[in-house]
Each structure stands twice: as C-alpha cells, then as structure tokens.
Amino acid sequence: MSVCVLSCVLFEFLFQKLCRRDVTVGDFSAVVTGMLLAFNLPVSIPLWQAMFGSLVAIVAVKQLFGGIGRNFANPALTARIVMIVSFASSMTNFATNADATSSATPLVQMGTDAMPSLLTLFLGNHGGCLGETCALALIIGFVYLLVRKVITWHTTVVFVGTVALFTLCLGQNPLEHVLSGGLLLGAIFMATDYSTTPSTKWGKVIFGFGCGLITVLIRVFGGYPEGVSFAILLMNILTPYISIWTRRKIFGGVKK
Amino acid sequence: MAIFRLSGVHVKHCKNTAKMSAVRIPVPKTVNVPMSMHIGAPARPIVKVGDEVKVGQLIGEAGAGLSAPVYSSVSGKVKKIDEMLNIAGGQIQTILIETDGLQSVDESIAPFEVSTREEFLDAIAKSGIVGLGGAGFPTLIKLKADISKIDTLLINGAECEPYITSDTRTMIDDAEAVADGIALVKKFLEIKNVVVGIEKNKPECISSMKKALSGIDGATVRSLPSVYPQGGEKVLVYHTLGRVIKEGGLPLDCGVIVMNCTTVAKISKFIRTGMPLVEKCVTVDGSAIKEPKNVIAPIGTPARDLVEFCGGFAEEPRKALYGGPMMGIALTDLSAPVLKQTNALLVFGEKEATPPPVTPCIKCGRCIDHCPFGLDPTAISKAYKANDPETLEKLKVNLCMECGCCSYVCPARRNIVQRNKMAKTMLRNFQIERKKREEAQKNG
Structure with a gap:
C-alpha cells in the first residue's frame, strides 16, 4: 500500500513538474488515489505491478485529462481494470491470512x-x-x-x-x-x-x-x-x- | 405557507452589536451627499456653491420617472458640487457641504396632515425614502403601483446577513415607529393583511414587534428559520406566503408589497415630524474596528468618520465593505459617504480579508445543492468560460440574486458568485445586441 501511495504522489509530482504545472501533491488527492488503488489489489501483488498501476491512475487517467476535477473516470478503478486485464493471474491470487495460502474470492465459490x-x-x-x-x-x-x-x-x-x-x-x-x-x-x-x-x-x-x-x-x-x-x-x-x-x-x- | 424550503446556508451570525442601541455620531466636518442613492434617474442639484443649507432642506430635485429627491443632512455651506466614483463603479454628482455644527432645522419642516391616499403618496414623494434593505428602490414607485390586487404587506425584518444589526435595533428601539409606519401604509393603500418576517435568531425583535403590532388588525409576526438568505425578496415571499415570484415579475404580480422594517419606520417618522430621510443607522463592525457600534450618522458622512467614532482601527485594515460580508460592496477608499440605504460598514484585518487559495473545481455539487433558486453554478461557469450566452440563457443565470451561498460552501474556495455576476452581464449584453439585430431586421 505504501508503494502505491508513494508512487502515486511521486508520479503526480514528476508529471506536474514535467508539464510545468503547479504542483498540487499537497492536496492529498494522489494519496487517496494511491490508497484506493492499494485497496483494490491483492496482498500478494508484485510491487512493480502496483507501481505500474499507480502510473496508469495518475498520469493516464488523471493528469492527462487536466488534473484534479477534470478526469472523467475514477483513476484508481481504471488502473485496477487495466491491471486485471494485464496481470490476470497475480490480480486474482488472494492470500487469506498470514500463512499466505491462496484462495479465490468468494464470488468464484458462490453456490459451492x-x-x-x-x-x-x-x-x-x-x-x-x-x-x-x-x-x-x-x-x-x-x-x-x-x-x-x-x-x-x-x-x-x-x-x-x-x-x-x-x-x-x-x-x-x-x-x-x-x-x-x-x-x-x-x-x-x-x-x-x-x-x-x-x-x-x-x-x-x-x-x-x-x-x-x-x-x-x-x-x-x-x-x-x-x-x-x-x-x-x-x-x-x-x-x-x-x-x-x-x-x-x-x-x-x-x-x- | 411554503411546502418546500428553499436551500440556503447556515452562516455564522456574528451579531456582535445586537445588544447595542444606536448612538448618534457628532456632526462630521463635511458631508458628501451623492445625487443618486437609489435605483433610477439621479436627482438634480438645486443649490449652488456658497449657498447656506439647513437640515432637511431640499438640495436635489427628483429626476424624471424612477427617482427620489435628496435633502441636506446637516446645516452649513455648500463647498463644492463635484463628481465622484460611486461604489458601483459609475460617476455620480455629489454635493459637498461644510457643516457649521449647529444642525439648525429648515423652517419648512412640519408634520403632515394626510387623510387620503393621494395626500399620503404626495407626502411620500417628498420624503426621499428609498428601500432601505439595500437595493434603494424608490418607495414612492412601489406604493404608487396598481394596488387593486395587493392583499398583503410583507415587512422584511429577516436581516439575514452576518454582523448587521441596524434593523434589529430599529425593531427593538423604534418598534412603535415600525408599527405606525405599517399602520399608515395599510390604511392608505387599503391592504388587508400584514406579515412581518423575522429570523428566529432575533427573539427580542419578535416579541417587541408582536407587542407593537397588537393594535393592528390582520397583522402577524412570522418567525423564519435562521438560514441565509432569508431576507432575499423572493425567498421571503415564498417562505412567508408560499407564493412564487415568476421570472421577470415583481412581488406586486402575486399580490404582495415587500418593504423593509426600517423603511416603514422612516415613513412614520417623516409623516409625524416632516423630517425627510437625512440620517441612517449603520452597524460599524469587523475585526479591524476597535469598538463596534450601531451609529446614527447623517447621510453623506465619510466612512472614515464612522471608524474614528468607533475608536479607530484595532489592526491594519485590509478590506472595508458597505453592507454585509455576503453581499456587501468593497470600498475603494474610506472617504465613501454613508448612503440612504447603507446598513453597515465592515472593516476587516489581514486574517479575514485575505482570500484563501483557489483550487480546481472537483464537481462536488455543493453550490448546486445550496443555491436557493436551484441554479447550476458549475455549468454557468463553464458556459461563461466558453463565451456562450445562449447556454447561459437556458441556465437562467439572470435569476441569480448574487446571495453568495455558492461561494460560501465551495470547498475549493472558487469565486463562483463573482463569475455568476459576470455571466449575468454577458447575457444582458447579448440580449441587448440580439434585440438590436432583430429590430434592424424588422425595419428593413
């Protein structure tokens, strides 16, 4: 999770610097996006994949459309969807508890x-x-x-x-x-x-x-x-x- | 009675001066009396430089049509007839009078004997009274209109703006004058019902008005929710009577005359003493004022004199307003004179006057939820930015009463009401142009 938050803030900062926009990381919206993205990922996700998700969320979905308030889609959600499509296996591999046995989400087991x-x-x-x-x-x-x-x-x-x-x-x-x-x-x-x-x-x-x-x-x-x-x-x-x-x-x- | 309540905002009341009876300011050295303190044609000066004037003497004759006469508020000598920038940004003629401190009253001042509607209206025409809620609409015009459909006189005692307490003090200290003014209007205009609307955060006013009105048939006091902008004319008419003033209409169209409580008090004073509108109670408050007070000041008194009378500045002044913090107009300098309809002078220091940083709109929709009239400020801003008056017309930005609720609730601290005002001007110019075009087409 901290990876997501940090990389979201970092990407926002870098992108805004790059585009010479005012840096708005101080409004914590990138932190929120990072947290929401992390909440949408399984525990066992490789960290580089999480960082890739953050990049999608902040740069592709949010900043390219003009930054806070101008994006038409939810950044964290879109990133999650991109990741589900891209990394199907690691996105659906869920650890239930500390000993990390993996299982499917209950929705798969529903009816069984x-x-x-x-x-x-x-x-x-x-x-x-x-x-x-x-x-x-x-x-x-x-x-x-x-x-x-x-x-x-x-x-x-x-x-x-x-x-x-x-x-x-x-x-x-x-x-x-x-x-x-x-x-x-x-x-x-x-x-x-x-x-x-x-x-x-x-x-x-x-x-x-x-x-x-x-x-x-x-x-x-x-x-x-x-x-x-x-x-x-x-x-x-x-x-x-x-x-x-x-x-x-x-x-x-x-x-x- | 209204079924749904219109939206609004809960503002901090800051009625610091509510317990302070108004005190009279010593006669200022000079007063600067503008010829236009009302909506409509300005008055014409009828005195010359060097003339001696007395309190209550006519110095500005009413213009044609929508207008009101102007009287001298002091005794002294006319020093200069000049032009100045008024607070709305236009040039107006003013008469600068050097006072002699005697305040000798003009000989012509005597109580009126009125027994018919015509006599009453003739008297009002000489009173110089305008709507004292802030708009400054000449009272005569309101009372002269076709009254056959009028069944209710609605007295506005809401005083919903923070800080201001001048109406509050009028309703407490001058309750008899308010009641007498109501009785006069009711009698000569043959109006059946009277409703006095007062926000419920002023229980003292409610009880004093109830007492004063007990002798008048068909008069009731209605306590209103303490939600800004309760005193907006359309809001008040809807919340007290459940009637809707349609776009482009007047209260008259739904059988109502709306008058401010201080306006009717001034009517009573004028009829009973003959003294026209020459002084006004002004709430002087704000973080930069040392001793906030309610001050009775001659019209034309410079704002600077009011500040001095209230102990001077408590801190470096950063912003001065005539009116309340929600709708008041900023002064360019402290020589701006007290007008007939001025109800407050607020001066703020650095902390209150520095606007917070503006951030992008996140479309949270609070401005839409809180607009009393259900306008969509986000869409208005967008259409204004796109220079699209046709969309502005559909969004009905012309109905915006500029109450400022949208700016007040905006978490991004955007200047929404300012944008609305500019959008209104854009729409108005567009409509004027369109009319011209259409007429040109019609004529060939």
Missing part, C-alpha cells in the same frame, strides 16, 4: 460448499483485495464520511440496494452478494467520487441504480466474477449526461 459464512464475510476473514474484505470497517468508513458530510447517502444506498434487489429477484442470496467482492468498497469510496459522478441528488440516485444493475449483470451472467469496477467505470462515462438530465427545477423560472 466452499462459500464462507456471512459472519466471515462481514468481518473480512476471507480472500479478497486489500480493502474489500472487511465489511464492518468499510461501513464504519461510510458512517464517518456521512457524519463529516463529505458524501451523501444517495449513491451508496441505491447502489447496494439495487444489487440486493436484483440478486434477490434472480434467486441468489442478496446478503452474500452485498458482503463479498468489492461492492461495499466501490459503493462507499469510489462511486461517491465527486469529479466522476453526477453532482445532483437525483443524478446520484440514477448513478447508483445504474452501477447496481451493471454489477449484477456482470456478476450473474458475465465472464468475470466481479463487476463493480466495470459498472462504476461505465457509469462514469454517462455522468455528464445524467448531470444534465437531472438539473434542479429553477425557482420562479419561466419556460420560453
């Missing part, structure tokens, strides 16, 4: 006897990426962000709710779907990113719904076991349109 219990899923004692396993810790983070009014509840609640609803309709256990994989991590920390998601309340609701729908489609019918990152990325692309569709009614405005 190897599926961990719900309590295990809640507390995080199972295979997965660095930051996606312990639902309890993620929910604590959610509450903290809500209390500090950094984010609103709309996207997250609608996202998770949609996933639960559709998996229930498709005859699967919604709780298993909610607690496993990157859903909570994505819904709480990535689908609430300001720059890449709609700014209006209703826009956030639509965004959350779309993310949930795509996640379920990929998880249940698609080739990958996990669909959260693709879902958020796809909805990122729709964000400008959602923002325009859901503009607030102007008080006293008269249509001409």
